[in-house]
Amino acid sequence: MLTTTRLQSGSIQVVDYRCNASPADKPFTEVHTGYSLSYVRKGSFGYRVRGVTHELVAGSVLLGYPGDEFMCTHDHHVCGDECLAFHLSPGIVDLIDSDSKVWRTASLPPLPELMVLGELAQAVSEGHSDVGLDEVGLWLAARMVRVVSPRQPGSTVATAGDRKRAVEAAMWIQAHSHESLALQRVAQHVGLSAFHFLRMFSRVISATPHQYLVRSRLAHAARRLAQKESSVTEIALDVGFSDLSNFVRTFGRAAGVSPNAFRKLRQADRKIFQDRIAAMLDAGRLINSSSRKPPCTTTSASESRTSKPANSSTKPSWRL
Secondary structure, X not given: OEEEEEEEOOOEEEEEEEEOOOOOOOOOEXXXXXXXXXXXXXXXXXXXXXXXXXXXXXXOEEEEOOOOEEEEEOOOOOOOEEEXXXXXXXXXXXXXXXXXXHXXXXXXXXXXXXXXXXXXXXXXXXXXXXXXXXXXXXXXHHHHHHHHOOOOOOOOOOOHHHHHHHXXXXXXXXXXXXXXXXXXXXXXXXXXXXXXXXXXXHHHHOOOHHHHHHHHHHHXXXXXXXXXXXXHHHHHHHHOOOOHHHXXXXXXXXXXXXHHHHHHHOOOOHHHHHHHHHOOOOHHHHHOHHHOOOOOOOXXXXXXXXXXXXXXXXXXXXXX
């Protein structure tokens, strides 16, 4: 496991995890020592916590709850996985939402509302945006709480063979999302009928193949918007949308802002960013330091083994 600390403040720590484990490696038990939100940007892995196994693919989110024992497995692939993790203090979690039980959801499937912010966070961590990592981390966590609150925690009820096929299909869709993909074509890739594949994929990934295709396109678009000066039209067409108006409408629903407004975030237009955060949090508590709880630091079990600071001069844009 290669880990790099991207940001260390009193209340938020951001760590880049790159795991090269394979099916041949024996999994082991770990413990969450704090609250965490990890965006899976590449690869796939299994996450077993409280007796339930979750299959995570690119775009999924892993949630850590203090004291929970867990195990990560790598039964279905050999290419490893990469995550960007936000470790949050109890004070931050309380600021976002007083009901900490939402953090026991364990994992979330690839959801457009979270994928576009996850890709923005990744672009920020790579130095392609002036937005602070603490800012985008707070936005991502607040959005997660809004998404999770009305949901019921689910589990993967499928055979090992079905989970393997679903993960392989998701990785293939993500790699070919810029192409025109019909259900039958993807089903043939994993050797199943379209009907069986649709049921199996939806049960394991918690999204239909088409939903995951669109969400993968949105994630690629978010990364492009945060990194390059290509026009919105060019990006929409490159990632697989054939209609610009459909892309603008779909992206707006997922990100909460238009593609052009999303692009301005990397140009340090803080007003747009603060407006989005204020829509999900009490702006008074966010800005007025006297109403905040004292910061405290949390650390993950896996960080303590191999993490090393990178860009130690990095400063948070504001502290919570």
